[in-house]
Amino acid sequence: MGNEHSHGSSAHSAAPNPYLEKHTTPEQTEALENRVRTLESLLIKKGLVSAETLDKMVETYENDIGPLNGAKVVARAWIDPAYKERLLKDATPAIAELGFSGLQGEHMVVVENTPSVHNLVVCTLCSCYPWPVLGLPPAWFKEAAYRSRSVVDPRGVLHDFGLTLDESVAVKVWDSSAEIRYMVLPERPAGTEGMGEEELVALVTRDAMLGVAKVESRVA
Amino acid sequence: MNGIHDMGGMTCYGPVIPEENEPVFHTEWEKRMFAMTMLGMGQLDTLDGFRHAVERMDPAHYLSSTYYEHWLAALETLALEKGLLTLEELATGTATEAGKGAEGPLPPEAVSAVVHGGAPTNRETGRLTPRFKAGDRVQARNLNPTGHTRLPRYVRGKNGVIAQVHGTFVYPDTNAHGKGEQPQPLYSVCFDAHELWGPDVSGTDSLYIDLWEDYLDPA
Numbered sequence: 170m171g172n173e174h175s176h177g178s179s180a181h182s183a184a185p186n187p188y189l190e191k192h193t194t195p196e197q198t199e200a201l202e203n204r205v206r207t208l209e210s211l212l213i214k215k216g217l218v219s220a221e222t223l224d225k226m227v228e229t230y231e232n233d234i235g236p237l238n239g240a241k242v243v244a245r246a247w248i249d250p251a252y253k254e255r256l257l258k259d260a261t262p263a264i265a266e267l268g269f270s271g272l273q274g275e276h277m278v279v280v281e282n283t284p285s286v287h288n289l290v291v292c293t294l295c296s297c298y299p300w301p302v303l304g305l306p307p308a309w310f311k312e313a314a315y316r317s318r319s320v321v322d323p324r325g326v327l328h329d330f331g332l333t334l335d336e337s338v339a340v341k342v343w344d345s346s347a348e349i350r351y352m353v354l355p356e357r358p359a360g361t362e363g364m365g366e367e368e369l370v371a372l373v374t375r376d377a378m379l380g381v382a383k384v385e386s387r388v389a
Numbered sequence: 390m391n392g393i394h395d396m397g398g399m400t401c402y403g404p405v406i407p408e409e410n411e412p413v414f415h416t417e418w419e420k421r422m423f424a425m426t427m428l429g430m431g432q433l434d435t436l437d438g439f440r441h442a443v444e445r446m447d448p449a450h451y452l453s454s455t456y457y458e459h460w461l462a463a464l465e466t467l468a469l470e471k472g473l474l475t476l477e478e479l480a481t482g483t484a485t486e487a488g489k490g491a492e493g494p495l496p497p498e499a500v501s502a503v504v505h506g507g508a509p510t511n512r513e514t515g516r517l518t519p520r521f522k523a524g525d526r527v528q529a530r531n532l533n534p535t536g537h538t539r540l541p542r543y544v545r546g547k548n549g550v551i552a553q554v555h556g557t558f559v560y561p562d563t564n565a566h567g568k569g570e571q572p573q574p575l576y577s578v579c580f581d582a583h584e585l586w587g588p589d590v591s592g593t594d595s596l597y598i599d600l601w602e603d604y605l606d607p608a
Contacts, residue, residue: 198416205418205461207482209425211474215488217429218495225497226424229504231413271505272427276555278577293397293541295440296456301505305423308415309407311456317399320543320596321586329405340594344397346539347575347599348510349555376407 235304238269239352240373242279242302243384244366247357256354257281264302274301274350280343281354282380287338288353289327289380291319292345299350303375310379320344330381353380360386390441390535391542393448398543398586422457426464427503428495433467436508437565441537442466510559515572517557520602525551527578528608529600537565540604544596547584548608552597553577560601574602 193201212218242264246253256263260277264270277299280288292298296311309315319326323340327333334340343351355377361369376382396402414420430439442463443451451459468474478484495503521527529544539561558575582594 201458201461202416202418204465205421205425207479208461208465208468209421210482211478211484212425212429212468213494214484215473216493217432217473217488218425219497221497222428222495222500223421223424225500226427226504227414227420229500230423231420234504235413271507272503273507275507275509276511293543294394294539295443301507305413307407307411308456309405312402312405313396313399313452314402315405317396317402318405321398321400321590323594324591326405330407336591336593338593340591342594342596344541344596344598346541347555347558347561347601349575349577349599 230300230305234300236302236373236375236378237370238267238304239299239302239375239378240370241267242269242352243354243373243378244369246279246354247369248366253354260352269301271301273297274299276349277302277352278343278349279352279354280341282356282383284356285338287327287334287340287380288351289319289323289340289342290345290351290353291316291342293317293320294346297345297348297350299352302352303378307375327381330376332382353378355380355384358384358386390444390537391533392444393451394444395541397541419457422460422464426460430464430467431508433464433471433473435564437537437559437561438567439463439467440561441565442470444537511556512559512570512572513557515557515560515570516574516602519554519574519576521551521554521574521576521605521607523551523553526608527551527576527605529578530604530606532604534562536562538562538604540600541598543585544578544580544598544600547580549578549580549584551576552579555599558601560603562601562603576600576602576605578605 213220242256245267246256252263256279260279264277282288293316296306298306298310315326320342323342324334345351371388372384374382374384377384414423443459446459446462465479469476475485526548528548529540529546531546532540553576555575555577557572559570560573563569563571577597578600580596582590582596583592585596
């Protein structure tokens, strides 16, 4: 990174702001638990939800829907040029070919990283995220530091993740302000030419599909 | 609403600090809060209305609380505003009357269809003929509505180029306020980093954001 840009990316070296830490005392946690328990019992009594259906919803997102889905999409695109073409042209049906669809992935767009283009996904206004392919978002994706700075200082944010890009690489930031959901198709790393689809799936990380990391040629 | 949620471009929050081996949920209450919102919110309001309820949180509380506490605040707010619950019921935890015409809770077997079916927001009705095409130069309008909008401050008044026409989609600015879906064209708009942030940022970089037609003027 050139010196002329050091100002714009200097925030990564800033110490965490202690005033922003989410201090929760045991008393506050207990109060929060009580409020949630109260709301659940009221919604059940009012007939909006049932405890069994809530359990099923939690299980679905804990066990069935996660970044393994997206990794399968990426690996397929790496080994099948025709699939990759369909994926980049109209991602929603291409992803559905592998069985992934639904809430927060109704309108998917997949953007491709190349040696000259690096894509980064953010939602500055809330925390929109492509659930069917990546599952529920990690905390950092939902917190102020990432949401605020990704658009103004994407290279500094990537530096926070240990990724430094050459100035010649164009960074494209995708702010998910509507109901279109974005996923990055990372570059297939060198040295994986002989690998089969399943081996490739194991290499693909959630972070790479958001654009805050690259895929490495062996599992970390 | 020019609220604290509209944080694109701020640089005051320090570095991004990822958590190693982060679980899907950190606590039991987060699980319950997630599922209650997923299954209950749609019976109270639209997703746009829910987002606006989050945005209406006290800004200091918004910053000092975690994501699922935002959901808790918003769901309580909507339950009160829509007349499902009273303050007394929330305080005591005792329901004073039965639900108002709810159709009864979904059975667990229905969860898969809800999750995998999704809730598309593109429409075949409303404003179907786009005003702009890919390559057109546009300017994001300088609008400062008091209600919900998905036009963040950091693009207002800035010049960009239509990258793609997505189709006709539900308009959140009306849908969040009970004024109907009023579908209209949605675009992917590309802004140069220099246009948004001035000369000190990398000139090779750009930002893509999805903006509705009523957020845009020809440039």
